[in-house]
Amino acid sequence: MKVAVCVKQIPDPAVPGELDPSTxxxxxxxxxxxxxxxxxxxxxxxxxxxxxxxGSVTLVSMAPRSEVSGLRTALAMGADDAVLVSxxxxxGTDALGTAKxxxxxxxxxxxxxxLAGVESSDGYTGTVPEQIAGVMGIASVTFAxxxxxxxxxxxxxxxxxxGYDEVxxxxxxxxxVTGGVVxxxxxxxxxxMAAKKKPVDQVGIADLGIDASAVGFAGSRQETVAVVDAExxxxxxxxxxxxxxxxxxxxxxxxxxxx
Amino acid sequence: MLxxxxxxxxxxxxxxxxxLDIDTVEGLLDEAGRFCAEQLEPLNRSGDTQPARVEGNTxxxxxxxxxxxxxxxxxxxxxxxxxxxxxxxxLPWTLGVTVQEMVHSANMSFALCPxxxxxxxxxxxxxxxxxxxxTYLHKLVSGEWTGTMNLTExxxxxxxxxxxxxxxxxxxxxxxxxxNKIFITFGEHEMAENIIHLVLARTPDAPVGTKGxxxxxxxxxLVNADGSLGERNDVSVVSTEHKxxxxxxPTCVMSFGDEGGATGYLIGDENQGMRYMFTMMNNARLSxxxxxxxxxxxxxxxxxxxxxxxxxxxxxxxxxxxxIVEHADVRRMLMTMRSHVEAMRGLMYLNxxxxxxxxxxxxxxxxxxxxxxxxxxxxxxxxxTDSGVEVTSIGIQVHGGMGYIEExxxxxxxxxxxxxxxxxxxxxxxxxxxVFRKLPLDGGNAMRSLLDDMSSVARSTDxxxxxxxxxxxxxxxxxxxxxxxxxxxxxxxxxxxxxxxYLALTGTAAAGWVHVMSAVAAQRLLDDGAGDTDFLSDKxxxxxxxxxxxxxxxxxxxxACTAGADPLYAVAAERF
Ligand SMILES: Cc1cc2nc3c(=O)[nH]c(=O)nc-3n(C[C@H](O)[C@H](O)[C@H](O)COP(=O)(O)OP(=O)(O)OC[C@H]3O[C@@H](n4cnc5c(N)ncnc54)[C@H](O)[C@@H]3O)c2cc1C
Ligand SMILES: Cc1cc2nc3c(=O)[nH]c(=O)nc-3n(C[C@H](O)[C@H](O)[C@H](O)COP(=O)(O)OP(=O)(O)OC[C@H]3O[C@@H](n4cnc5c(N)ncnc54)[C@H](O)[C@@H]3O)c2cc1C
Numbered sequence: 097m098k099v100a101v102c103v104k105q106i107p108d109p110a111v112p113g114e115l116d117p118s119t120x121x122x123x124x125x126x127x128x129x130x131x132x133x134x135x136x137x138x139x140x141x142x143x144x145x146x147x148x149x150x151g152s153v154t155l156v157s158m159a160p161r162s163e164v165s166g167l168r169t170a171l172a173m174g175a176d177d178a179v180l181v182s183x184x185x186x187x188g189t190d191a192l193g194t195a196k197x198x199x200x201x202x203x204x205x206x207x208x209x210x211l212a213g214v215e216s217s218d219g220y221t222g223t224v225p226e227q228i229a230g231v232m233g234i235a236s237v238t239f240a241x242x243x244x245x246x247x248x249x250x251x252x253x254x255x256x257x258x259g260y261d262e263v264x265x266x267x268x269x270x271x272x273v274t275g276g277v278v279x280x281x282x283x284x285x286x287x288x289m290a291a292k293k294k295p296v297d298q299v300g301i302a303d304l305g306i307d308a309s310a311v312g313f314a315g316s317r318q319e320t321v322a323v324v325d326a327e328x329x330x331x332x333x334x335x336x337x338x339x340x341x342x343x344x345x346x347x348x349x350x351x352x353x354x355x
Numbered sequence: 356m357l358x359x360x361x362x363x364x365x366x367x368x369x370x371x372x373x374x375l376d377i378d379t380v381e382g383l384l385d386e387a388g389r390f391c392a393e394q395l396e397p398l399n400r401s402g403d404t405q406p407a408r409v410e411g412n413t414x415x416x417x418x419x420x421x422x423x424x425x426x427x428x429x430x431x432x433x434x435x436x437x438x439x440x441x442x443x444x445x446l447p448w449t450l451g452v453t454v455q456e457m458v459h460s461a462n463m464s465f466a467l468c469p470x471x472x473x474x475x476x477x478x479x480x481x482x483x484x485x486x487x488x489x490t491y492l493h494k495l496v497s498g499e500w501t502g503t504m505n506l507t508e509x510x511x512x513x514x515x516x517x518x519x520x521x522x523x524x525x526x527x528x529x530x531x532x533x534x535n536k537i538f539i540t541f542g543e544h545e546m547a548e549n550i551i552h553l554v555l556a557r558t559p560d561a562p563v564g565t566k567g568x569x570x571x572x573x574x575x576x577l578v579n580a581d582g583s584l585g586e587r588n589d590v591s592v593v594s595t596e597h598k599x600x601x602x603x604x605p606t607c608v609m610s611f612g613d614e615g616g617a618t619g620y621l622i623g624d625e626n627q628g629m630r631y632m633f634t635m636m637n638n639a640r641l642s643x644x645x646x647x648x649x650x651x652x653x654x655x656x657x658x659x660x661x662x663x664x665x666x667x668x669x670x671x672x673x674x675x676x677x678x679i680v681e682h683a684d685v686r687r688m689l690m691t692m693r694s695h696v697e698a699m700r701g702l703m704y705l706n707x708x709x710x711x712x713x714x715x716x717x718x719x720x721x722x723x724x725x726x727x728x729x730x731x732x733x734x735x736x737x738x739x740t741d742s743g744v745e746v747t748s749i750g751i752q753v754h755g756g757m758g759y760i761e762e763x764x765x766x767x768x769x770x771x772x773x774x775x776x777x778x779x780x781x782x783x784x785x786x787x788x789x790v791f792r793k794l795p796l797d798g799g800n801a802m803r804s805l806l807d808d809m810s811s812v813a814r815s816t817d818x819x820x821x822x823x824x825x826x827x828x829x830x831x832x833x834x835x836x837x838x839x840x841x842x843x844x845x846x847x848x849x850x851x852x853x854x855x856x857y858l859a860l861t862g863t864a865a866a867g868w869v870h871v872m873s874a875v876a877a878q879r880l881l882d883d884g885a886g887d888t889d890f891l892s893d894k895x896x897x898x899x900x901x902x903x904x905x906x907x908x909x910x911x912x913x914x915a916c917t918a919g920a921d922p923l924y925a926v927a928a929e930r931f
Binding site: 165168169172282283284285286288289291292 | 374378379382383385386389390426429430431432434435444
């Protein structure tokens with residue numbers, strides 16, 4: 097079974113991020129790491145291939161400056177190889193542009209199944225996976241928490257507010273994986289050493305037959321019009337319990353419509 | 356530090372380390388660090404409140420430790436610097452200690468288990484027969500089995516030669532071991548399927564003292580010819596100690612031969628045990644130094660975080676409501692912690708690098724590196740762990756009253772670190788090692804060459820923006836030399852009397868050397884416009900602080916080093 101996983105490489109969330117004021121895009125000059133949201137997809141892909149008794153896991157990523165740090169992490173977890181799309185013309189690409197690029201790269205891989213995160217941790221539009229499926233003309237299933245594959249069919253548990261749906265769909269398909277549904281393995285020492293030697297196929301947009309005008313700031317139909325600071329957190333209200341504290345807290349929660 | 360101070364990638368030129376490049380180093384440190392932070396650190400406090408205890412014939416270890424240990428082993432962290440022939444990663448020791456540091460920073464009690472395994476692996480690698488290596492090393496390297504070191508007995512601590520455990524030939528090539536050992540770290544537990552005890556004991560006609568000690572392999576479960584586990588050996592845990600710190604690490608009283616004698620397999624030849632111990636001692640002692648560094652680092656991170664949050668008093672010149680980090684005295688504490696931790700790290704990584712060059716280099720260079728490693732080891736262990744205790748103590752002080760409260764975690768670092776100047780040769784013994792073994796090493800050339808290196812580092816600052824650091828280092832080098840010259844002509848007990856002050860003096864001077872080297876490297880990068888400016892200028896600030904405020908202390912230590920024994924014996928023993 098051949099599984100491809102879309103993995104986004106993002107600025108380390110532990111380091112305070114900065115926006116470039118001229119473009120309102122995130123400053124990505126430092127090393128980029130594997131988005132935790134995508135580590136679940138990598139784990140599921142590895143498990144699916146193990147369960148199928150063979151196959152391969154290919155990573156697909158679009159990132160600036162030939163960044164491979166995040167890919168190395170996923171390769172160290174056990175993925176077999178990677179395709180990296182990196183091209184100066186891609187700066188400023190929006191979600192649809194990203195989907196076109198990734199779709200073209202995935203087309204070359206010809207996987208039975210494509211996994212992606214439901215949403216990335218930095219951009220989190222949560223739209224790229226479905227757009228990739230649209231671009232590629234294949235089925236898309238969202239919010240998966242469990243995936244099984246047999247005889248060319250996928251059975252998927254799809255998380256909902258009340259529980260989960262059971263969905264079946266033919267392969268190839270694109271499935272987005274809900275964060276936290278599996279425990280991603282740690283890269284082992286041997287995995288890290290082996291990852292150095294695993295192939296990363298780096299391609300530019302020309303290799304994918306994509307025109308520069310379709311991507312980057314030029315091709316972007318999504319625009320960040322303004323950036324405002326999040327409201328500063330105000331000091332909380334302190335409820336002093338004089339016997340009826342529970343009631344005031346219950347009222348407060350009711351007011352917020354959380355109960 | 357690894358890249359610009361130690362030059363770790365230069366090690367790639369040595370035989371066996373070809374795979375090393377800076378990306379690999381970073382990748383390993385990142386992932387090892389994440390594993391330590393996510394899996395081991397969360398068990399540090401909880402382990403502290405669940406001391407290891409005997410139950411039936413085993414020891415129960417704190418919740419979560421066993422699972423974490425399995426993960427540690429599965430992920431292959433145990434064997435990264437061991438011989439690939441036995442499944443190890445073959446990385447330089449220099450990189451091994453950096454990972455070890457993180458494991459200890461996260462959870463020193465946990466990290467002691469692999470540390471003792473490391474001692475066993477080193478011993479077997481150097482001195483065991485091929486058959487013994489095949490039988491034991493694969494699983495010890497992977498960590499599926501753990502190791503212990505059984506030296507200490509009630510009447511044999513610093514003086515290992517006084518030990519009394521017996522080993523009698525059984526006639527079939529094996530020995531029957533009887534006796535009691537105390538303070539045996541991870542002597543019993545069920546985190547791994549087998550424990551390989553290395554036991555020092557005496558054969559029937561052994562000469563007295565250290566010349567009559569032999570070293571034996573005593574597996575908890577005997578190993579069958581096909582590698583499977585056989586019957587349980589006649590060795591058992593009697594009790595565990597109630598300790599100041601490292602509560603989750605079992606410190607066991609072990610009994611060998613309650614039922615006639617534990618089966619032991621001789622390593623190498625009879626009566627060579629002490630000589631064999633010396634080959635693993637440098638590694639083990641450096642690792643204990645690394646423990647001091649590791650716990651100090653954690654204490655510093657905790658204290659710095661607290662100092663930035665806690666508001667108290669109005670720091671002079673600061674706005675009302677500023678945190679205590681703005682008080683000059685709190686800054687003094689944080690800078691003291693930082694400059695010590697950085698110096699410890701540099702010194703210990705250089706010590707490890709010298710070890711790598713001695714084992715994987717060739718010819719004269721390898722020999723010189725071996726001497727350098729031998730000379731730096733008592734500094735790493737002795738000065739490093741004394742500094743570790745000092746730094747963790749300051750960590751408490753930064754917290755004020757909360758520092759005395761267990762909840763903050765600050766006291767645990769201090770309690771945990773307090774063992775470090777004691778085991779693996781007390782720091783008193785380290786000091787004696789420095790003055791009686793290492794000063795005369797290679798006819799004094801080992802020390803000579805270190806001082807020459809230190810001087811050329813000092814020289815390299817001449818006329819530049821770091822001249823003040825170089826001048827301070829020069830003065831300290833002079834103090835190291837003055838005392839060395841005095842000691843060369845002094846009576847033995849006068850030298851012994853000055854040993855501990857001299858360890859402190861030499862350690863301080865070596866720390867200054869590390870700082871100046873690091874400042875020079877940082878300045879070069881700044882001049883080239885390369886690297887993170889804040890990081891680099893902080894390095895220089897830390898170096899300048901240490902060289903300005905700690906290096907000058909060496910001058911005042913000379914008197915204590917050269918006072919001789921008389922002042923110490925002026926009060927009769929019974930009048931204490
Ligand atoms: C030069 C350059 C500059 C960029 N600058 C920015 C920037 O400033 N801000 C920003 O958010 N992004 C940037 N990107 C990345 C790209 O434009 C975003 O990936 C895209 O906008 C997707 O948005 P999202 O994060 O909302 O995706 P979502 O739809 O939230 O992501 C869902 C899932 O889709 C997949 N996915 C999304 N993006 C990628 C990707 N790039 N590679 C592989 N899988 C992916 C992952 O599986 C992810 O979990 C840049 C890329 C390049 C090449
Ligand atoms: C938590 C813990 C774990 C341990 N783990 C192990 C282990 O796994 N295996 C093992 O074999 N042992 C272990 N030990 C034992 C440890 O190595 C010894 O305690 C240590 O070597 C000191 O020996 P001692 O306790 O007999 O002290 P002593 O030797 O009695 O020392 C008492 C004091 O006298 C000083 N002194 C002794 N001799 C001299 C001398 N010649 N010159 C100057 N001063 C001297 C010492 O420096 C010290 O200050 C452990 C101990 C502890 C507490």
